[in-house]
Amino acid sequence: xxxxxxxxxxxxxxxxITGCAAPQISQPPAPAAESSTQTQTQTQILSPALENPDVxxxxxxxxxxxxxxSPAFDRGYAGAxxxxxxFWKIINSSDEEVSxxxxxCYEILKAHQDKGHKVYLITSRNSDGGEALKKYLSGxxxxxxxxxxFEPHGKTARIKELGIDAxxxxxxxxxxxxxxxxxxxxxxxxxxxxxxxGSCNPGCFNEFIxxxxxx
Ligand SMILES: [Mg+2]
Numbered sequence: 001x002x003x004x005x006x007x008x009x010x011x012x013x014x015x016x017i018t019g020c021a022a023p024q025i026s027q028p029p030a031p032a033a034e035s036s037t038q039t040q041t042q043t044q045i046l047s048p049a050l051e052n053p054d055v056x057x058x059x060x061x062x063x064x065x066x067x068x069x070s071p072a073f074d075r076g077y078a079g080a081x082x083x084x085x086x087f088w089k090i091i092n093s094s095d096e097e098v099s100x101x102x103x104x105c106y107e108i109l110k111a112h113q114d115k116g117h118k119v120y121l122i123t124s125r126n127s128d129g130g131e132a133l134k135k136y137l138s139g140x141x142x143x144x145x146x147x148x149x150f151e152p153h154g155k156t157a158r159i160k161e162l163g164i165d166a167x168x169x170x171x172x173x174x175x176x177x178x179x180x181x182x183x184x185x186x187x188x189x190x191x192x193x194x195x196x197x198g199s200c201n202p203g204c205f206n207e208f209i210x211x212x213x214x215x
């Protein structure tokens with residue numbers, strides 16, 4: 001009889017323990033709260049390069065990254081044989097009049113300047129008539145003209161030589177150049193209105209993509 005009473009007491013005890021423990025084990029709200037915090041943090045990040053203490057020098061592509069320049073290219077195609085010196089002269093002297101600065105990317109560029117980072121611009125355009133583009137962007141964005149480069153044959157060597165820590169671009173090739181030069185690649189989204197359709201697969205290198213950077 002004593003044994004039965006002990007058994008009953010034991011069963012009550014087990015029931016009590018599991019009855020209390022069970023709700024503690026299956027509490028679903030914790031992960032939900034965590035994911036909401038993560039989402040909030042992600043939306044606040046403009047660029048990981050701005051938060052990285054190892055970043056001091058940054059580079060930006062120009063076409064479809066810093067400038068919506070399709071109107072300048074339209075002028076080039078209408079006025080000259082494509083890819084001739086005259087073609088590039090028309091484009092490089094048209095930006096001030098017809099290209100549009102992309103707001104989100106420019107905001108990032110200014111944030112880097114505010115942090116005292118050195119900013120470089122590297123374009124794949126040919127340098128014919130390039131002084132006009134240099135003068136325009138230098139004046140508009142407070143970047144020394146000597147920090148603006150024309151690299152129609154690839155940007156990897158220049159990114160490396162300048163010691164650029166993070167490079168922003170819209171094309172897959174920009175991301176590849178950055179990786180080859182061991183810089184942090186950051187994707188700026190190309191506007192769907194751009195007339196340039198060269199390879200553009202945001203995220204294909206697992207790179208950070210700046211949200212809402214199309215315009
Ligand atoms: Mg580009």
